[in-house]
Amino acid sequence: MGTANLLQFPDGFAWGTATAAYQIEGAWNEGGKGPSIWDAFCRQPGKIVDGSSGDAADDHYHRWEEDAGIMAGLGVNAYRFSTSWPRILPEGKGAVNAAGLDFYDRLVDALLERNIDPYLTLYHWDLPQALHDAGGWAARETIHHFVEYARIVAERLGDRVTHWITHNEPSVISLLGYLTGEYAPGEINPMAVFQVAHHLFVSHGYATRAIRATAAKKPEVGIVLHLRPVHPASDSEEDRLAARRFDGLVNRFFLDPVFFGRYPEDTSEVLQMIMPKTEPGDAAVMTTPTDFLGVNYYTRFVIKNDPAVFLIQAAEAPPKESEYSMLWEIYEPGLHEMLTRLRREYAPSKILITENGIPVPDGIDFDGRIRDYRRIRYLRENLAQMHRAISEGVPVQGYFHWSLLDNFEWSHGYRMRFGLVYVDYETQKRTIKDSGRFFARVARSNALDATEGGHGTW
Numbered sequence: 001m002g003t004a005n006l007l008q009f010p011d012g013f014a015w016g017t018a019t020a021a022y023q024i025e026g027a028w029n030e031g032g033k034g035p036s037i038w039d040a041f042c043r044q045p046g047k048i049v050d051g052s053s054g055d056a057a058d059d060h061y062h063r064w065e066e067d068a069g070i071m072a073g074l075g076v077n078a079y080r081f082s083t084s085w086p087r088i089l090p091e092g093k094g095a096v097n098a099a100g101l102d103f104y105d106r107l108v109d110a111l112l113e114r115n116i117d118p119y120l121t122l123y124h125w126d127l128p129q130a131l132h133d134a135g136g137w138a139a140r141e142t143i144h145h146f147v148e149y150a151r152i153v154a155e156r157l158g159d160r161v162t163h164w165i166t167h168n169e170p171s172v173i174s175l176l177g178y179l180t181g182e183y184a185p186g187e188i189n190p191m192a193v194f195q196v197a198h199h200l201f202v203s204h205g206y207a208t209r210a211i212r213a214t215a216a217k218k219p220e221v222g223i224v225l226h227l228r229p230v231h232p233a234s235d236s237e238e239d240r241l242a243a244r245r246f247d248g249l250v251n252r253f254f255l256d257p258v259f260f261g262r263y264p265e266d267t268s269e270v271l272q273m274i275m276p277k278t279e280p281g282d283a284a285v286m287t288t289p290t291d292f293l294g295v296n297y298y299t300r301f302v303i304k305n306d307p308a309v310f311l312i313q314a315a316e317a318p319p320k321e322s323e324y325s326m327l328w329e330i331y332e333p334g335l336h337e338m339l340t341r342l343r344r345e346y347a348p349s350k351i352l353i354t355e356n357g358i359p360v361p362d363g364i365d366f367d368g369r370i371r372d373y374r375r376i377r378y379l380r381e382n383l384a385q386m387h388r389a390i391s392e393g394v395p396v397q398g399y400f401h402w403s404l405l406d407n408f409e410w411s412h413g414y415r416m417r418f419g420l421v422y423v424d425y426e427t428q429k430r431t432i433k434d435s436g437r438f439f440a441r442v443a444r445s446n447a448l449d450a451t452e453g454g455h456g457t458w
C-alpha cells in the first residue's frame with residue numbers, strides 16, 4: 001500500500017454505522033410495545049411500494065447480540081441507533097414499559113463491552129399512535145410528552161450513553177409526513193407542515209436541557225438534519241431564484257431556527273400563508289446550545305423555476321446524464337460543498353456525519369460473496385470529500401455509514417438495500433458485503449487509501 005494517497009483522519013475520530021428502531025427491530029407488538037404511526041401507516045394499502053412493513057424487519061429485537069458482534073468484527077468504535085418511543089412508553093406518555101427500557105439497557109452494555117460508543121437518537125419517526133390520535137406533532141402538547149420521554153431515557157441510560165440526538169431530520173418528518181404524504185402519518189396538510197417543524201425545534205431545545213439536567217454522565221447533545229446543496233438547473237435568473245427559494249425550504253428553514261432562533265426571512269415571505277404559530281420564548285428554547293450538528297448527506301437537488309408549484313414555484317429537474325442509485329443522483333462533491341457552507345454560514349463547533357449511504361441492487365455471487373463495488377466507490381468518494389473539508393478546517397469528528405444492515409426503507413420497503421451487511425429476509429442470515437470489509441479497513445486504520453477500490457483489492 002503506497003502512502004502517497006493515504007488520507008489520515010484526526011485522532012479520536014468516531015467511525016460507526018447507523019440504524020433506526022423501526023427499520024431494524026421488528027417485534028412490532030412484542031415485549032409490551034405500543035403501536036407507532038409507522039405501524040399504522042404501513043397497514044394502509046398502497047403506502048409502501050412492496051406492501052411490506054417493519055413488523056419483522058431485521059428481527060434485531062431478538063438478534064441484537066449477534067448484531068453487536070458483527071459491529072465489533074467491523075472494527076467500528078461507534079454506533080448510532082434510535083430508541084423506539086412506543087416501546088418505552090406504549091401510549092406515548094404515562095406508564096413506562098420496563099421491558100422496553102431493559103432492551104436498550106442490554107444493547108448499550110453489549111456495545112460498551114465491545115468498545116463501541118453508543119450515539120442514541122430519541123426520535124427517528126416512530127411517534128406513538130396514541131399521541132398522534134391526540135393531535136401528534138401538530139399539537140403543542142406533544143412537546144411536553146417528548147421531553148418527558150427524553151428524561152426517562154436519560155435517567156436510565158445517561159450513566160453510560162454520552163452522545164444524544166434529539167430528532168432525526170425534522171425536514172423529512174414535516175415535508176414528507178405532512179406536505180407530500182409519502183411518509184407517516186401520510187397527511188397532505190399545508191397548514192400543519194411548519195407547525196410540526198416548529199414543535200420539533202422547540203421540543204429539541206427543551207429535550208436538550210432535560211438530558212443535560214438528568215444524565216449522570218456529562219452528555220453531548222445534538223440534532224440531525226438532512227441537508228442537500230441546491231443547484232439551479234440552468235444559469236437563468238429564474239432558475240437561480242427558484243434554487244434559492246428551494247434552498248430556503250429544505251435547508252435554511254431547518255438550520256436557521258437551531259442556530260439563530262428564527263426562520264429565514266425570504267422563505268418566511270414565500271410561505272407566509274402557512275408559517276407556524278410561535279410563542280414568546282420559543283426562540284431562546286430552539287437555540288439552546290448544542291454540542292454538535294449531525295449531518296445526513298446523500299445527494300443534491302437540481303431545481304428549476306416552476307410557477308405551477310404551490311407557493312415555492314420550484315421543482316426538481318435532475319440532470320439526465322448523471323449517475324444514479326436506485327433512489328438518487330450520485331453526487332459526492334456535495335458533501336464537501338455542504339460542510340464548507342455550514343462552517344461559513346453557521347459555524348457549528350463540531351459536526352458528525354450521522355448518515356451517508358447508497359441503495360444499490362446488491363446480489364450474492366456464485367461463491368457467496370457480495371461484491372458491491374458501487375457502494376465502495378461511493379463510500380470512498382464521500383470519505384475523500386469529507387477529508388478534504390476536514391483539511392480545510394471544518395470540524396468533522398465522526399462518520400456513520402447508513403446502514404449497518406439492509407433494512408426496511410420506509411415507503412420503499414425492502415427493495416432498497418443500504419447495508420454494509422446483507423440480510424436474507426427469509427432466514428435473517430447476515431453476510432458482510434465487500435463494502436463492509438472496505439469500511440472495516442478504514443475504521444481500523446483511521447485512514448483511507450484513496451487509490452483503493454479496484455476489483456479484488458479488499
Ligand code: FCB
Nearest residue numbers: 020168169172226402409
Ligand atoms: C434518511 C433516514 C434514514 C434512511 C436513509 C436512507 O433520510 O434518516 O432512516 O431511511 O434516509
